[in-house]
Amino acid sequence: MAIQALSTAASGMRGQQRNVDVIANNIANVNATGYKRSRANFEDLFYRQVQRPTLTTPGGAASTTGVQIGLGTRLVSVQKVFEQGGFDVTDNPLDVAIEGDGFFRLNLGDRLGYTRDGALQVDQEGFVVSSDGFRLDPPINIPIESIQQSIFISRDGRVTIRNSGQAQEQELGEIQIFRFVNPAGLEAVGDNIYTETDASGPEIAGDPGSDGLGQLRHRALELSNVDIVREMVDLIKAQRAYEVNAKSIETSDEMLQTANRLR
Amino acid sequence: MLSGLYTSAAGAMIQTQRHDVISHNLANVETSGYRKAFTVFRHREAEAATDRQSQSNGNSLLERIGGGVFLDATPPSVHVGELQSTGNPYDLALVEDGWLTVSDSKGNLFYTRSGAFTRSQAGEMVTLNGRYKLMNDTGQPVTSSEAPKIGAHGQLDNGQRLQIVHFEQPDQLKRLGDNLFSAPPQAESQPYSGEVLQGVIETSNVESVTEMVAMIEALRAYESNMEAVRSQNALAEKVVSQLGRQPS
Numbered sequence: 001m002a003i004q005a006l007s008t009a010a011s012g013m014r015g016q017q018r019n020v021d022v023i024a025n026n027i028a029n030v031n032a033t034g035y036k037r038s039r040a041n042f043e044d045l046f047y048r049q050v051q052r053p054t055l056t057t058p059g060g061a062a063s064t065t066g067v068q069i070g071l072g073t074r075l076v077s078v079q080k081v082f083e084q085g086g087f088d089v090t091d092n093p094l095d096v097a098i099e100g101d102g103f104f105r106l107n108l109g110d111r112l113g114y115t116r117d118g119a120l121q122v123d124q125e126g127f128v129v130s131s132d133g134f135r136l137d138p139p140i141n142i143p144i145e146s147i148q149q150s151i152f153i154s155r156d157g158r159v160t161i162r163n164s165g166q167a168q169e170q171e172l173g174e175i176q177i178f179r180f181v182n183p184a185g186l187e188a189v190g191d192n193i194y195t196e197t198d199a200s201g202p203e204i205a206g207d208p209g210s211d212g213l214g215q216l217r218h219r220a221l222e223l224s225n226v227d228i229v230r231e232m233v234d235l236i237k238a239q240r241a242y243e244v245n246a247k248s249i250e251t252s253d254e255m256l257q258t259a260n261r262l263r
Numbered sequence: 264m265l266s267g268l269y270t271s272a273a274g275a276m277i278q279t280q281r282h283d284v285i286s287h288n289l290a291n292v293e294t295s296g297y298r299k300a301f302t303v304f305r306h307r308e309a310e311a312a313t314d315r316q317s318q319s320n321g322n323s324l325l326e327r328i329g330g331g332v333f334l335d336a337t338p339p340s341v342h343v344g345e346l347q348s349t350g351n352p353y354d355l356a357l358v359e360d361g362w363l364t365v366s367d368s369k370g371n372l373f374y375t376r377s378g379a380f381t382r383s384q385a386g387e388m389v390t391l392n393g394r395y396k397l398m399n400d401t402g403q404p405v406t407s408s409e410a411p412k413i414g415a416h417g418q419l420d421n422g423q424r425l426q427i428v429h430f431e432q433p434d435q436l437k438r439l440g441d442n443l444f445s446a447p448p449q450a451e452s453q454p455y456s457g458e459v460l461q462g463v464i465e466t467s468n469v470e471s472v473t474e475m476v477a478m479i480e481a482l483r484a485y486e487s488n489m490e491a492v493r494s495q496n497a498l499a500e501k502v503v504s505q506l507g508r509q510p511s
Binding site for chain 1: 290293297300436439441492
């Protein structure tokens with residue numbers, strides 16, 4: 001009945017509302033370093049089988065599955081899309097971008113987190129930390145008295161320093177990066193940080209540039225992979241989809257009104 | 264008596280059912296791999312035509328009137344939806360009419376066009392809700408220790424091959440929700456021969472313009488039938504109130 005269409009269309013509107021939420025979050029993060037855009041995935045709800053007035057056709061047995069009336073849609077998951085973002089060359093000696101697969105590992109205290117945001121800093125004790133203050137894991141310590149301008153991070157992750165007046169480079173440690181079989185399965189916990197799940201698979205460690213891992217780019221940052229044009233197009237699509245579902249409710253309403261006016 | 268009233272009511276009722284189907288199509292305009300449902304109407308035989316008595320009497324007028332209409336089937340459209348590149352190796356799309364085979368934990372087989380998969384702890388490719396495993400052509404779940412690399416004919420780099428089927432009569436498939444369909448045992452199928460794309464996803468094949476036009480059509484057809492109910496009511500009222508009245 002027309003009443004079914006009302007709740008079906010309402011589920012469609014709800015779904016599109018969530019879709020707009022996801023797109024809006026992408027647009028808000030168009031300038032967030034290392035941000036990966038999200039994608040909403042939908043599936044259809046179950047179906048009501050409608051008994052037909054006659055079960056047999058003139059030819060004999062029923063030929064098709066008959067009438068199935070669907071009950072709408074639902075959001076099944078929101079996934080990250082790990083396409084490479086663009087690069088921005090900076091002058092900050094602790095900016096590092098990953099070109100290719102991989103994540104920096106952070107020590108969140110009670111667990112490990114992973115990020116592609118390479119805007120690194122040094123904390124009070126000289127440890128290299130993420131922009132939110134979580135230490136890299138394994139940790140790297142840079143003596144505070146060292147001159148920042150002379151820090152160099154190689155493509156394979158070696159962090160070296162040359163103090164003024166010395167010809168010899170001093171190695172401070174190596175940045176390890178980690179990859180996952182299915183990065184889209186990682187759980188985004190905010191602050192550009194992800195945690196491991198069953199779907200992502202366990203971390204695979206390695207030196208940058210080896211074993212399918214990307215290389216490091218010193219004095220560069222990975223930009224957000226949000227393409228604003230694409231998001232705007234998706235936003236228009238989501239809004240129109242919301243509107244057609246609203247129209248569907250209006251139509252059901254008109255049908256009910258007509259029925260009410262019969263007498 | 265007044266059989267036309269019921270004919271018109273049946274006409275109005277199927278339009279509400281048609282609107283239910285259109286609403287469901289529109290609700291799934293962003294559901295990947297969703298197949299638009301058509302509505303197929305059929306005219307109902309007049310009772311008189313199946314009644315031997317009237318046949319022998321040759322009541323040919325009633326036979327021609329017919330018994331109205333009913334919604335007969337809601338088969339899926341096999342038209343391929345728009346393909347969108349995602350870059351995720353767990354996303355698959357079929358370029359032609361075919362179905363990816365998935366299985367539940369009891370081994371029942373289902374068919375889907377929604378190629379958005381993720382990974383289980385055991386390295387199998389599973390649907391996004393995690394409940395169904397993608398099958399290979401030996402009837403086992405597709406497994407891959409690394410991110411899968413799938414070729415244009417559905418073959419993996421570890422020698423497995425996706426089980427993809429093409430159904431001769433897609434109107435035999437039954438919708439189950441969760442982007443899944445089931446096939447009856449007698450359904451005729453053959454291996455899919457078209458191309459498989461990785462890192463691409465098929466969007467819904469619902470075109471909202473077509474659905475909106477169909478929705479307007481359904482609304483107006485509904486109103487016309489209701490109007491017919493109303494005018495027959497008016498006619499009946501005239502019969503009751505005026506016919507047989509003595510001229511004063």
